[in-house]
Amino acid sequence: MPFRTRAAVSGAVLATAAALLCPAAAAAAPAETGWSAAPAPGDGAGPSAQDRPYFYLEGAPGTVMNDRLSLSNPTGRxxxxxxxxxDSGAWIALAAKEVKVPPRTRASVPFTVTVPRDAAPGGHPGALIATSGGKGAGRAAVPVHLRVTGPTLSALTVENVSVRGQGDAAVIRYTLVNRGNTVLTPRLTVRADGVFGPVLRRAARTLPLALRPGEGADLTEKWPDPPGLDAVDLRLTVTARGGAHGSASTSYAAVPWGATAGAALALAAGAGGLVVVRRRRRSQGAGGVPGERGAAAGERPSGTEVADAAGELASTGSGARS
Structure with a gap:
């Protein structure tokens, strides 16, 4: 039950659950064991149909509350x-860890609930577990519902949004963090917009997790059909009870490898062809071509020489070799 928060309030209340609550919530050992466990009746009275189905305690941080567990053994042994x-009832301290209940007897076991001073306001469920071995082997779990009083704050953030992989392997990764002091069950909405309009719309849905105050969770969303060639803005929005709201976005650009590789090869081929032409022109100039010698001497090439050079460049092509 303990959660780490900084909330601090005053006041203490101890209340019991109303008798009109559904009795099905009561926990008892299976009928074949012969014994049962339940909240003790008030004022030392015997068990009846109007008994509490579970423990209900309410108090402020720092409060210490007391109650009693009743163990009934109607058998002859x-x-x-x-x-x-x-595990969630770490605030509970029992007066005894083992009790021997005589035949046709009811035993009452006191316990205390100590609410930490930094406890988060809101509900904190727990349970008292009773087990026995031998012929009367059985197990009973009696719920303990504790409500910590005080102001509540609901706050939720979305962090570290990214898209990993492409095509059918694309996955949206993100982190949710509970920044408030109450337990939150988030609802997620996903949308993505590309250059030519919407590419993804997922309506709000409740996520299968409950975040305690200060707790974070790394989550993923499958995206089996992302665009193959587009620049996309992806936004995740989460909400929860109490007005909690958070959102975050990221960009995603998918470029097919084939298109990228083709463009790179075309650029490389063009650059190689230009280098070859320049080398051939230099070698011809060194061998006594009039146009090249004139250019080296500062003379302007004639129209015929320019035309010959252009024709030479066209005849070599991008795939020529020196």
Whole structure:
């Protein structure tokens, strides 16, 4: 149950659940074990149909609250029951970890709930677990619903948005972080727009996770059909109860490798052809071509010489070799 927050409020209240709540919420050991576990009736009264189906406690950070667990053994043999709290019930301290209940007897086990001073306002569920071995082997889990009072803050951010891979292997990666002091269940909306209009629209849907205060989660979204050649702006938006809202965006540019490689080869071929022509013209000038010697001496080439040079360049092509 403990969560790390900085909230601090005052006041304490201890309340019990209303008797009209659905009795199906009560937890007891299976009928064949013969014993049962449930919240103890008030004022030392015996168990009845109007008993609390679970524990309900309410208090501010720093509050210490008390209650009692009832173990009933209507059988003709003694039963040894071991007790502990669930992982989420770390605020609970039991007066005894093991209780031997005589035949046709009911035992009452006190426990305390200590709310940390930095506890987050809101609901914090836990449970008391009772188990036994031998002929009366069984297990019972009695829910403990604790509500911490105080102002609540719902805040959620989207971070580290990116797109990895292309084609059917494209995946959207992102991180959600709970920046508030309440547990949040986010809803995600995804949209992407390219140069020629929308390329992706995913309506808001609830994600299968609950983020505790200060907790973050690295998540992914499959994108099996991204555009093959486009510049895309991708935006992720998340919302949650209490007004939490966050969004983040990234850019995604997909360029087919074939097109990129073809363009690069064409540029390389053109550059190679130009180099070959220049080398051939230099070698001809050194061998006594009048036009080249005149140009080297500062004379302007004649029209015939310019035409001959142009024809030579056209005849070599981009694939010529020196």
């Amino acid at each position: 003694a039963v040894t029951v071991r007790l502990h709290s669930s």
